[in-house]
Amino acid sequence: AQKVTQAQTEISVVEKEDVTLDCVYETRDTTYYLFWYKQPPSGELVFLIRRNSFDEQNEISGRYSWNFQKSTSSFNFTITASQVVDSAVYFCALSGLSGGSYIPTFGRGTSLIVHP
């Protein structure tokens, strides 16, 4: 079975602070994909990034960066110099075949609050 754990329920920071959102996963698959989604206050989850299990290169996109470490089964998300617009709920998800289908398994989400 697949499992995704986001241990941080809520994180509160002040603007311009760096913040890391943790994601730890469990799977028996050797081939799988990891995802991050952002849910702003408007409610609609938006896809941010996808990573496959064979690519452990870190990825950077502007102020966002992702650190994938297979050895610790983690796929952490860092926001550098956070802004108020980053306030949202962030979900980590895993997709592989051991769940019986390609239905993604989501973590419970981390609510990020960025104060001005």
Added chain:
Amino acid sequence: DVKVTQSSRYLVKRTGEKVFLECVQDMDHENMFWYRQDPGLGLRLIYFSYDVKMKEKGDIPEGYSVSREKKERFSLILESASTNQTSMYLCATLTDGGGSYNEQFFGPGTRLTVL
């Protein structure tokens, strides 16, 4: 751009009423999903559909049913609404390809309150 629309952003119903939540997508995706989102519990899958008239139960199907008569439309039905079904309901599609590569597109959600 993929568009997933849901019929209502906010809905208030009474206990025992039959409730229909509608979801429409415009990208011809085969797979569609209904989730509910509750504080501290994240997203929980209610039902999904991989083709017209095909449906599969998710993790929490009790008290719900679904209908998919056309590819673009996936409806969630609460046969007899109860207060514990007060929640945010999210519809989603999955890009086609049949693998674990595919990402999901979500609608804006319907916040349902059952009184």
